[in-house]
Amino acid sequence: MFHSQAQGDLGIFGNDPAAVIAVKVLGIFVIMVLMTLLTIWAERRVVGRMQMRIGPNRVGPFGLLQSLMDGIKLALKEEIIPKGAHLAVYVIAPVIAATTAFLTFAVIPLGPQVSIFGTVTPLQLTDFPVSVLYVLAIASVGIYGIVLAGWSSGSIYPLLGGLRSSAQMISYEIAMGLSFVAVFLYAQSMSTSQIVAAQEPMWYIVLLLPSFIIYTTAMVGETNRAPFDLPEAEGELVGGFHTEYSSLKFALFFLAEYVNMVTVSALATTLFLGGWRAPWPISLWDQANVGWWPMLWFFGKVFAFIFVFIWLRGTLPRLRYDQFMKFGWKVLIPVSIVWILIVSVARYLRNEGGLESRNLLFAASAVLVVVVLVSYTLDLRRKKSDEAEEQRIAIEAEQEFDPFAGGFPVPPMPGQVAQPSRRMKATISSGAPASHTPAETTEGN
Amino acid sequence: MNGESVVFWVSGTFAVVGALGMVVSKKAVHSALWVAFAMVNIAVLYFALEAPFLGTTQIIVYTGAVMMLFLFVLMIVGVDSSDSLLETIKGQRLLASLFALTFGGVIVASIASTLSSPSAGLAIANAGYGGHLQAIGFLVFGTYLFAFEALSALLITAALGAMVLAHNERWTPRKTQDQLQKERTFSNHVTPLPAPGVLARNNSVDTPALLPDGTTSIESLPNAFRGEGQVSKSNSIEEAGK
Numbered sequence: 055m056f057h058s059q060a061q062g063d064l065g066i067f068g069n070d071p072a073a074v075i076a077v078k079v080l081g082i083f084v085i086m087v088l089m090t091l092l093t094i095w096a097e098r099r100v101v102g103r104m105q106m107r108i109g110p111n112r113v114g115p116f117g118l119l120q121s122l123m124d125g126i127k128l129a130l131k132e133e134i135i136p137k138g139a140h141l142a143v144y145v146i147a148p149v150i151a152a153t154t155a156f157l158t159f160a161v162i163p164l165g166p167q168v169s170i171f172g173t174v175t176p177l178q179l180t181d182f183p184v185s186v187l188y189v190l191a192i193a194s195v196g197i198y199g200i201v202l203a204g205w206s207s208g209s210i211y212p213l214l215g216g217l218r219s220s221a222q223m224i225s226y227e228i229a230m231g232l233s234f235v236a237v238f239l240y241a242q243s244m245s246t247s248q249i250v251a252a253q254e255p256m257w258y259i260v261l262l263l264p265s266f267i268i269y270t271t272a273m274v275g276e277t278n279r280a281p282f283d284l285p286e287a288e289g290e291l292v293g294g295f296h297t298e299y300s301s302l303k304f305a306l307f308f309l310a311e312y313v314n315m316v317t318v319s320a321l322a323t324t325l326f327l328g329g330w331r332a333p334w335p336i337s338l339w340d341q342a343n344v345g346w347w348p349m350l351w352f353f354g355k356v357f358a359f360i361f362v363f364i365w366l367r368g369t370l371p372r373l374r375y376d377q378f379m380k381f382g383w384k385v386l387i388p389v390s391i392v393w394i395l396i397v398s399v400a401r402y403l404r405n406e407g408g409l410e411s412r413n414l415l416f417a418a419s420a421v422l423v424v425v426v427l428v429s430y431t432l433d434l435r436r437k438k439s440d441e442a443e444e445q446r447i448a449i450e451a452e453q454e455f456d457p458f459a460g461g462f463p464v465p466p467m468p469g470q471v472a473q474p475s476r477r478m479k480a481t482i483s484s485g486a487p488a489s490h491t492p493a494e495t496t497e498g499n
Numbered sequence: 500m501n502g503e504s505v506v507f508w509v510s511g512t513f514a515v516v517g518a519l520g521m522v523v524s525k526k527a528v529h530s531a532l533w534v535a536f537a538m539v540n541i542a543v544l545y546f547a548l549e550a551p552f553l554g555t556t557q558i559i560v561y562t563g564a565v566m567m568l569f570l571f572v573l574m575i576v577g578v579d580s581s582d583s584l585l586e587t588i589k590g591q592r593l594l595a596s597l598f599a600l601t602f603g604g605v606i607v608a609s610i611a612s613t614l615s616s617p618s619a620g621l622a623i624a625n626a627g628y629g630g631h632l633q634a635i636g637f638l639v640f641g642t643y644l645f646a647f648e649a650l651s652a653l654l655i656t657a658a659l660g661a662m663v664l665a666h667n668e669r670w671t672p673r674k675t676q677d678q679l680q681k682e683r684t685f686s687n688h689v690t691p692l693p694a695p696g697v698l699a700r701n702n703s704v705d706t707p708a709l710l711p712d713g714t715t716s717i718e719s720l721p722n723a724f725r726g727e728g729q730v731s732k733s734n735s736i737e738e739a740g741k
Contacts, residue, residue: 143532183632187555191542194563198535201567205528205574217574224567244632440672467670 064245066167067181074170078179082159089356090312094121096357097364104368125305133301138208147206148299148306151199155313157192161185162320163247165330165348177330177349181247186238189321190231193276197223199310200285200295207298215294218375219278219285225382226275226282232390233269236262236397237325250329257328261415264393264422266326268386270362273318275382277311279363281370282378319359320352327355393422506547514540527573535566549621552632693719 070078095110095118102109110117135144165177182188197220204216238244240261241252259266275282285294296307323329330348331337333355341347373381396418403414455470457463466472517537524530538561545554621631628634639647674682683689693708693716708719717725 143529182551183630184552184555187552187559191555191558191563194559194567195539197563197567201570201574202532205570213574217571220567220571224564227563444672 064181064183064247066176067178067247070175071173074173074175075179077170078175082179083156086156086159086313086316087309089316090309091121091125092118093312093315093360094124096360097367100361100364101368104365128305128308129302131301133303134298136208136298139298140206140208143202143206145303147199147203148303148310149199150202151196151310152306152313154192154196154199155310155317158189158317159313159320161188161246162317162324163250163329164352165346166343168345176247177346178247181245184244185246186234186244186249186321186325189317190227190234193223193227196310196314199307203299203307204295207295209298211292212295212297215285215291215297218291219295222278222282222284222378222382223276225379226272226386229268229382229386229390230272230276232387232394233265233272234325235390235394236265239394239397239401246324246329250324250331253328253331257326257331259326262326262397263419264389265397266322268390268393269322269326270359271386272382273322274363274366275378277314277318277363279315280367281373283367283372284375284378315360315363316356319356319363322359323352323355389422389426392425396422503547507544510540510543510547513537514544528570531566531569531573534569535562538562538566550631552635688718692716695719695721 098120099109099111099117110120113119113123135141160179161181163176163178163181167174167176169175200223201216201220204212204214204219207213237249237258240258241249243249243252278285285291291297296304299307330343330352332339332342332348332351336342336351342351397415400414400418453470455466455472457466457472514537517533517540520533521530521537524533539558542554542557542562545551545557625631625634628637693710695704696706696708696715696719704721705724707715707717710716
């Protein structure tokens with residue numbers, strides 16, 4: 055029961071000399087900023103390609119310096135602070151958003167142990183027994199940046215955008231957290247380095263495919279990216295929570311969004327794609343998982359995820375808000391709870407020495423797919439029963455409405471039409487077409 | 500001073516400042532923010548005390564979920580900054596301070612009682628479990644399983660209660676986009692109804708819109724203003740059409 059396969063491994067963290075820690079911290083910061091610049095460039099080029107355009111290609115080779123130039127321009131722009139803003143909170147909000155975005159990367163393993171200035175140290179800033187939970191905790195603090203930005207702007211669109219994006223992030227964080235559970239159960243650890251170590255025989259994307267699908271869906275919702283980019287629905291909310299921000303403060307939000315994109319991709323890589331481990335054909339080479347090479351595999355996988363992010367944006371239309379919330383709460387969360395139940399049973403049977411749990415898990419994946427399909431057909435059937443309900447209402451509607459049924463003033467039953475009030479009876483009929491009942495015209499307004 | 504005591508004095512001070520800020524702040528949103536700040540600092544203290552699981556859970560649950568819901572409600576409701584100092588319940592202040600003192604006394608007494616005996620230390624507490632995570636797991640899902648399940652039943656009941664209280668019965672099935680579209684297409688108005696004539700010459704929504712043929716449109720008015728004697732009698736509208 056208290057089996058812990060790699061507990062001793064965490065001992066290699068936290069013994070680095072200060073200089074190595076400083077190098078690592080600086081390295082992570084620089085990598086994140088460079089990744090942001092590269093991601094923005096890649097996004098514009100790839101989306102351009104998908105839309106049969108060329109995209110930025112003027113500044114630097116292939117336009118690579120375009121996002122750097124844009125960043126400089128953004129930082130030098132005039133800063134406008136709205137009169138109605140709550141100044142202290144208004145200034146703190148982008149700082150919270152940007153710093154929390156960077157913090158997560160501290161626990162992402164970029165590679166195995168290497169030698170930096172003669173010190174043998176893992177390519178990871180730090181790790182502790184609950185580092186995946188730490189990622190969740192930091193993400194939940196990061197939401198404050200967005201909520202506060204929306205509130206402190208003292209303007210209605212940012213407020214609505216802030217509320218929307220935080221509702222979205224909170225809802226999808228639940229599904230995201232649930233998708234981790236199966237990984238924890240299989241790795242028997244919540245520390246990122248041990249999860250990577252546990253994936254040596256097989257990546258969890260194969261073993262825990264439903265968890266992977268739920269996580270990748272939730273991560274798109276969590277980062278507010280298309281098709282889940284409702285907080286930035288231009289047609290409805292202008293720019294969402296950052297409408298009133300300009301110059302460097304806006305740049306911080308922009309930075310935070312892209313750093314978050316890289317971070318959730320890195321986490322997906324760590325939890326499901328074997329982290330820094332080389333993919334199959336390369337892993338035959340015995341030097342593949344040693345030294346600095348793994349960093350290349352790691353960032354290769356991260357960029358694959360980022361490409362999918364961009365691909366989604368280029369392909370899918372935005373969801374409607376209610377559909378989006380329904381999907382999060384009524385599909386993702388129940389499915390992941392059922393899946394966790396299946397995984398736990400499989401785990402238990404394996405611990406008890408019963409069935410071969412791998413086969414069981416594959417079978418269970420198939421069962422889960424069947425269950426989802428059945429639930430879908432049931433949903434279709436329910437639509438039919440909804441139609442029957444409508445017919446019943448239509449029949450009821452033909453009975454006359456008695457506003458004083460049982461001696462009390464009562465509202466009309468579904469489908470019944472209330473008698474127009476005295477004031478409504480006196481409605482001037484000059485402009486109104488005869489076909490319009492009062493109830494219909496209210497909707498029109 | 501070792502690292503742990505530095506963290507204690509810094510984070511402890513911040514936590515107290517956060518708690519005081521919560522009480523002192525006039526704006527409800529600022530109060531909520533101060534509480535969130537205090538919570539994060541308490542989590543840092545847990546980290547320093549080698550309880551990272553408790554620390555992260557503290558942030559996820561209290562800072563991330565509970566305080567965020569508070570902020571949500573405050574922002575949606577838009578609570579005014581003015582604080583009423585009126586006692587709505589008689590003797591409320593006296594009772595409140597009495598309870599606060601009692602509660603403080605209980606906490607101080609219980610902490611003091613643990614200080615009297617030397618602590619066994621984390622290593623001994625975790626020994627036999629193989630780590631503090633495993634120890635928590637074993638205690639919650641083993642020794643105290645019944646209490647844990649009872650608590651979760653209580654929480655679920657509370658959540659269900661909130662849903663029942665906030666539930667609003669729908670009388671008719673919600674109209675789908677398809678239905679709305681059909682209704683609009685087969686009605687006399689495919690386009691939106693005309694807007695009231697406010698922007699033209701008047702300053703009130705009871706002014707009907709002026710149609711291109713010179714007549715006024717009663718449909719441009721909100722339902723409540725359509726009755727006799729409700730429509731603006733302003734002659735200027737009629738005249739403008741002539």
